[in-house]
Each structure stands twice: as C-alpha cells, then as structure tokens.
Amino acid sequence: MSRAWRLPLSVCLLAAVAQALNPFAVQQSQPDPCYEENGTARRCIPEFINAAFGKEVQVSSTCGRPASRSCSITEREERPAVRSCQVCDASEPRRAHPASYLTDLNSAHNLTCWQSENFHHSPQNVTLTLSLGKKFEITYVSLQFCSPRPESLAIYKSMDYGRNWTPYQFYSSQCRKMYNRPNKAAITKQNEQEALCTDGHTDLYPLSGGLIAFSTLDGRPSGKDFDNSPVLQDWVTVTDIRVVFSRPHFPREPGGGGGGKDEDPAAGSYFYAVGEFQVGGRCKCNGHAARCMKEKEGKLVCDCKHNTEGPECDRCKPFHYDRPWQRASNRETNECLACNCNLHARRCRFNMELYKLSGRKSGGVCLNCRHNTAGRHCHYCKEGFYRDLTKTITHRKACKACDCHPVGAAGKTCNQTTGQCPCKDGVTGITCNRCAKGYQQSRSPVAPCITVQVNVLDMETVGDWAKFSVNVVTVYKSRGDPIKRGDHFLWIHMKDLACKCPKIQMSKRFLVMGATEGPSERAGLLADKNSLVIQWRDVWTRRLRKFQRKEKKGKCDKA
Structure with a gap:
C-alpha cells in the first residue's frame, strides 16, 4: 500500500487512540456543526x-472451490523476474x-x-x-x-x-x-x-x-x-x-519460450x-446533516437537521412547507421553514404561485384552521365569529362568536373588529336584539321593528299642550287598541315642543315612532321627548310597500 493511501488510515488510528486515552471526551457537549453558536443554520x-x-x-x-494452483511473475530490482506459484484453497483460511x-x-x-x-x-x-x-x-x-x-x-x-x-x-x-x-x-x-x-x-x-x-x-x-x-x-x-x-x-x-506449458x-x-x-x-445528505447513522432496522440514514427528513434529508418535515425544499450550499443554508398558522393548524401545504408572488419568501397555506379561525395563515376569524382584541391572534379564544339575533340581524357575519352584527331596519344592539328608539316590535321576521307614518295638517294650543291635526297614512304597529288610518290628533306637551323634542313642522310628512294613545281628555296619539319623529323620505315608500305586499300575502304576522 502506497504512503498516500496509508495516510487516512493513520489519522483514523490516531483519533481512535486519542479517544481511548480520554474516555470522558465523548461525554463533553460538542457543538452542532449544522448551526452557528447563535443558533443560525449553516451547511453541514x-x-x-x-x-x-x-x-x-x-x-x-x-478461486479455491476446488483448490487450484496459480502462478504469477514477480519483478525484482536489478534482477530477472521470477515465476512463483501458490495454491488457493477456500477451505483453508491461510490459503483462501x-x-x-x-x-x-x-x-x-x-x-x-x-x-x-x-x-x-x-x-x-x-x-x-x-x-x-x-x-x-x-x-x-x-x-x-x-x-x-x-x-x-x-x-x-x-x-x-x-x-x-x-x-x-x-x-x-x-x-x-x-x-x-x-x-x-x-x-x-x-x-x-x-x-x-x-x-x-x-x-x-x-x-x-x-x-x-x-x-x-x-x-x-x-x-x-x-x-x-x-x-x-x-x-x-x-x-x-x-x-x-x-x-x-x-x-x-520468464525466459520467453513458454516451455513447460504442457506440464x-x-x-x-x-x-x-x-x-x-x-x-x-x-x-449524501444534501448539506442538511453532519453524520449518517443506522436505524433500528440497520438501514443507514442521515441524521437530518434544518427541519428536513428522509434518507438523504431530501424533503421538508411536515408543517415546514413555507418554502420549497432545496439543497444547502455555502451561500444559502435553505433551511425548511414552518408555516405561519398562528398556532391554529397542524398541517399546511406549499403553493408555488403564492411563493413567487411573495418574492420567494413564503408559500405555505394552512389547512384545517382550528379555534374558529380561517385564512391562509389562520389569521382572521371565520364567518360567524369576530376578533377578541383583548387576546393575541395566537390565543385559542382569539375569536368570539357573533351570536347575531336570528330575527333582528340581516346576516350571521359580524364586523371582524367590533363584533357588530348587520341589523335590519329599526333594529339596534351589537347582536341586533332590540328595536331602535322610535320603533316598535312586530311579530314579523322580515320587519321585526316598525314605525307609524303620519302627515301633519294643523296645530292649535290647548292649555300646556300642542294639538296637531294629523293624517295617519299607514300603521305598521300599535300598542293596545289598533290605530286606524285617517285623521287623528297628536298631542305634544309645550315644554317638549319648545326644546324640539320632537320637532314638528306643518304640512310635512313624518314617521312617528314611540307614540302612545292619549288619555280620555286628550283623545288621539301622545308623543313626548322619548318619541322619535323623522321627516318622511319617499325612498322609504318602496321598501314599506314591499313589506305591505308580504303582509297581504300572509308572509308577515300582523302587529
């Protein structure tokens, strides 16, 4: 064996001797060659x-089965080559x-x-x-x-x-x-x-x-x-x-000739x-492992780092698909990165198009977001839930149920920040669970809160009260005895009228909400500072007629 080929063997033997002389050396914690001292991944x-x-x-x-004799020619320095023969016998270790x-x-x-x-x-x-x-x-x-x-x-x-x-x-x-x-x-x-x-x-x-x-x-x-x-x-x-x-x-x-071949x-x-x-x-570990080791079955595999796995560290570990697997190089470690799912998902997949759109920074897509979250990163609340801003997005209870009222709300989705449900006309509350001021509750699931439309015709003063002659155009809801359409009196105390609570103008049409039946000495409707009087808008007519048609068809319960 030449000196060049003996050198690696000598180094290995010296290393083995050094370890034998210092049996405690293996107990010392060795730095991981796949990471810098600060924990940054590096090629290994x-x-x-x-x-x-x-x-x-x-x-x-x-040779050796059966035993056989073979001859070779041996060179000698400054002397003629000689022919030497030996027996090969597989059954005899010294000759095998x-x-x-x-x-x-x-x-x-x-x-x-x-x-x-x-x-x-x-x-x-x-x-x-x-x-x-x-x-x-x-x-x-x-x-x-x-x-x-x-x-x-x-x-x-x-x-x-x-x-x-x-x-x-x-x-x-x-x-x-x-x-x-x-x-x-x-x-x-x-x-x-x-x-x-x-x-x-x-x-x-x-x-x-x-x-x-x-x-x-x-x-x-x-x-x-x-x-x-x-x-x-x-x-x-x-x-x-x-x-x-x-x-x-x-x-x-030796000697040419070839005499003796027959013998x-x-x-x-x-x-x-x-x-x-x-x-x-x-x-072969593609730059992601510093050693190979044997599994329990005796198969040789890489001791993979950088969130990689496989016999050659040739794929990313599950949930580490935020960028595609790549071989490590001297310039780039190409460590596999975990998907950003805000602790709400256990699985994700890689999307090349998203990766390219991000400038080759992130391509992970979370799968089966939990804790009522949704989105590529499980970063917002799913339909029917909104963010609880008192908790971080990674918290298990970061999303609260909207609990929108099944009748008062126009849908199940609420504002992701405030939790406000989309309320129907005349309905208020964060979950749309009560009628707004001036509206009254009906039995209709289509229009759960309704108003009274009146036309102000005339006014006169009776003691401390203002007496308005009004024409009730449409009644959507009334308490007690039903209010009929037609001419009525609307009583408002002068004190409330002076502070414009409510504000009434002559020859105008209004929606009156919160009006009640007056006492016997003041027959008609009674409004006060708690009532809501809104000037009529023609754009409301179509919507109210729609409700009227539904009511006539029996699709709405009458108030």
Missing part, C-alpha cells in the same frame, strides 16, 4: 470516508482469497488479496459489485491490484440500489474496439455527465501493486461550481458500484487479484 456535511470499507462485495468468480479481502483493513505489511479463478482460454468477464446501502456522493473509485492490471476495465454506477446501471468510466488500450468510445475525448459542459474512455492505467507494469483510480470530478467543467450544478450532483451520486474486468494482460513467462496446468492461465477496493466519498 458528513465526514469523508472510504464508503467501501467493511462492505460486502458480490463477485462473479473466486475471499471477496471480503477487497474491503478489509490492509496495511503495508499485511496486504490481503481477493483472487478470481484461473482462466485458460478466451478472456472472460469478472464482475465486482459493491452496494453502499445508501446514496453517497463519491469523489473516487480506486483498485489496487495484486496481479497485473486488466488491459480493459469498465466501471458502472447505480443510483437506485442496483435496478439500473449507468456507465461511469472505461479503461482500455483499445477504447473504440472494446467499448465503442473514443480515447481521451474532450470533456465539455455538454458531456460532463457521460462516461469516458482512456488508455491510462492500462499498462502491464507494474506486475503487482498497480493502481487504477477514477476521479469523478477531475476535468469536469462544472466541478468548480459544484453547488450550482445539479448535473454533477447527480453524476457523483451512487448507491452501488460495479467493476467489470473485460480483458487481461498476458505477461510473458504445468497453471502455465498460460490468467487471473485477476485485487488487494484493496476503495470508494471515497460522503454520505
């Missing part, structure tokens, strides 16, 4: 790891070369190697398939060989746990012949998400210890602006990696052997 990413370490690799061929050796812990003094079966005739594909168990954003795929590197090799990736496979990279000295692709094609923004082919890393030498390392972003034009390149973000996202060895190198036997079955055969299979990358 899991640590960079070898995602293949310890993972199971499915291989199409492994299982697939688990591909992703185990290796060191320079203990390099374990997986080895395929021996192949004697035409080249056969050997496949290594690695499942990461979760989406990762990978930076490289590397293979360190214990045998000569393949002459042709293909790397594929899957983003859906092995259901579909996409070419990732090809290596071959004959790109066009093997993979129908040009050698070392130029990378542009138009093809940066396509697999390329190169003849690099395909040399025969070194015969052992050779490395093939594929960098997923090297040379890709958008790599410098990765946060703003959805194309490359998808390009580096994988759940599974598949490596296919398509064609081997055939090293010459030794291992002579003239080939095999593939890999000591280390690495996939460098980070658990």
Whole structure:
C-alpha cells in the first residue's frame, strides 16, 4: 500500500487512540456543526470516508472451490523476474482469497488479496459489485491490484440500489474496439455527465501493486461550481458500484519460450487479484446533516437537521412547507421553514404561485384552521365569529362568536373588529336584539321593528299642550287598541315642543315612532321627548310597500 493511501488510515488510528486515552471526551457537549453558536443554520456535511470499507462485495468468480494452483511473475530490482506459484484453497483460511479481502483493513505489511479463478482460454468477464446501502456522493473509485492490471476495465454506477446501471468510466488500450468510445475525448459542459474512455492505467507494469483510480470530478467543467450544478450532483451520486474486468494482460513467462506449458496446468492461465477496493466519498445528505447513522432496522440514514427528513434529508418535515425544499450550499443554508398558522393548524401545504408572488419568501397555506379561525395563515376569524382584541391572534379564544339575533340581524357575519352584527331596519344592539328608539316590535321576521307614518295638517294650543291635526297614512304597529288610518290628533306637551323634542313642522310628512294613545281628555296619539319623529323620505315608500305586499300575502304576522 502506497504512503498516500496509508495516510487516512493513520489519522483514523490516531483519533481512535486519542479517544481511548480520554474516555470522558465523548461525554463533553460538542457543538452542532449544522448551526452557528447563535443558533443560525449553516451547511453541514458528513465526514469523508472510504464508503467501501467493511462492505460486502458480490463477485462473479473466486478461486479455491476446488483448490487450484496459480502462478504469477514477480519483478525484482536489478534482477530477472521470477515465476512463483501458490495454491488457493477456500477451505483453508491461510490459503483462501475471499471477496471480503477487497474491503478489509490492509496495511503495508499485511496486504490481503481477493483472487478470481484461473482462466485458460478466451478472456472472460469478472464482475465486482459493491452496494453502499445508501446514496453517497463519491469523489473516487480506486483498485489496487495484486496481479497485473486488466488491459480493459469498465466501471458502472447505480443510483437506485442496483435496478439500473449507468456507465461511469472505461479503461482500455483499445477504447473504440472494446467499448465503442473514443480515447481521451474532450470533456465539455455538454458531456460532463457521460462516461469516458482512456488508455491510462492500462499498462502491464507494474506486475503487482498497480493502481487504477477514477476521479469523478477531475476535468469536469462544472466541478468548480459544484453547488450550482445539479448535473454533477447527480453524476457523483451512487448507491452501488460495479467493476467489470473485460480483458487481461498476458505477461510473458520468464525466459520467453513458454516451455513447460504442457506440464504445468497453471502455465498460460490468467487471473485477476485485487488487494484493496476503495470508494471515497460522503454520505449524501444534501448539506442538511453532519453524520449518517443506522436505524433500528440497520438501514443507514442521515441524521437530518434544518427541519428536513428522509434518507438523504431530501424533503421538508411536515408543517415546514413555507418554502420549497432545496439543497444547502455555502451561500444559502435553505433551511425548511414552518408555516405561519398562528398556532391554529397542524398541517399546511406549499403553493408555488403564492411563493413567487411573495418574492420567494413564503408559500405555505394552512389547512384545517382550528379555534374558529380561517385564512391562509389562520389569521382572521371565520364567518360567524369576530376578533377578541383583548387576546393575541395566537390565543385559542382569539375569536368570539357573533351570536347575531336570528330575527333582528340581516346576516350571521359580524364586523371582524367590533363584533357588530348587520341589523335590519329599526333594529339596534351589537347582536341586533332590540328595536331602535322610535320603533316598535312586530311579530314579523322580515320587519321585526316598525314605525307609524303620519302627515301633519294643523296645530292649535290647548292649555300646556300642542294639538296637531294629523293624517295617519299607514300603521305598521300599535300598542293596545289598533290605530286606524285617517285623521287623528297628536298631542305634544309645550315644554317638549319648545326644546324640539320632537320637532314638528306643518304640512310635512313624518314617521312617528314611540307614540302612545292619549288619555280620555286628550283623545288621539301622545308623543313626548322619548318619541322619535323623522321627516318622511319617499325612498322609504318602496321598501314599506314591499313589506305591505308580504303582509297581504300572509308572509308577515300582523302587529
């Protein structure tokens, strides 16, 4: 193993030793890397790891069943290469070369190697398939060989746990012949998400210890602006990696010739052997988690922050739909925000049109507002209720029932601020529950409060009283004995008349409300300062006639 590949391992070992020396270090509260000290959200990413370490690799061929003998050529400094042979026996651990050796812990003094079966005739594909168990954003795929590197090799990736496979990279000295692709094609923004082919890393030498390392972003034009390149973000996202060895190198036997092929079955055969299979990358969490962890079922998931959820923190938590989910970047954390429902709703949805109209600030719409509230933010009272200004809008009892009188009110909706119900003519009160001054209650649900219309004809003074000759045009309501239409006397005390309570003018028509029957010595109607006398307006005629027609049809109870 080269020094460059041993360095990350050394760092990990040092960290493990440090923790062992200080067992109380883990008990100390560590700052959350997803938030600033003041609680402001910031982009966070899991640590960079070898995602293949310890993972199971499915291989199409492994030596040792049955036991077999294989030979390889070993180079020696300043001395001729020698041919060495060994037995692979899966039943004997010291001679076995299982697939688990591909992703185990290796060191320079203990390099374990997986080895395929021996192949004697035409080249056969050997496949290594690695499942990461979760989406990762990978930076490289590397293979360190214990045998000569393949002459042709293909790397594929899957983003859906092995259901579909996409070419990732090809290596071959004959790109066009093997993979129908040009050698070392130029990378542009138009093809940066396509697999390329190169003849690099395909040399025969070194015969052992050779490395093939594929960098997923090297040379890709958008790599410098990765946060703003959805194309490359998808390009580096994988759940599974598949490596296919398509064609081997055939090293010459020491001394040329090839004598002994007939005597030794291992002579003239080939095999593939890999000591280390690495996939460098980070658990894909879209900038909303600093680590991945295993669920109870053993599935690897992100430890999501910023009000996100999902295996990759790829959606907003319920009720946090005030703006659309977005990946975090160095410039914008894109934290999911809770809908503003003033504590009156538990569910909401996102509306893109409202979000755009707000200048991309808010798009949440509250659902099923409670506590008699309504509106996009549950910010006003629903029909039949009004705001109690003594309580905040977030209070459970912020809305009070209008309680509009079913007969006196013209509707069920009241003023949202004052609670005043819309009253019918002649009706007053905040809930429209009584007749206004000068009006009398009737039995009609259409006109619950009514008046008397009179025409003033003449006046004379009788002692302390003013005696008006009036003509009653229409009677809508009277107390005691019914008042008939026609000529009557209207008595008003001179004291009340002097202060214009009520104010009477000759030859005018008035609505008289609150007039009562006078005593026997003053036959007729009696009005005082508590009576209401309003000069008649012709615009009232149509409305009153409407009431009259309804009364004639029996739709109104007579007073």
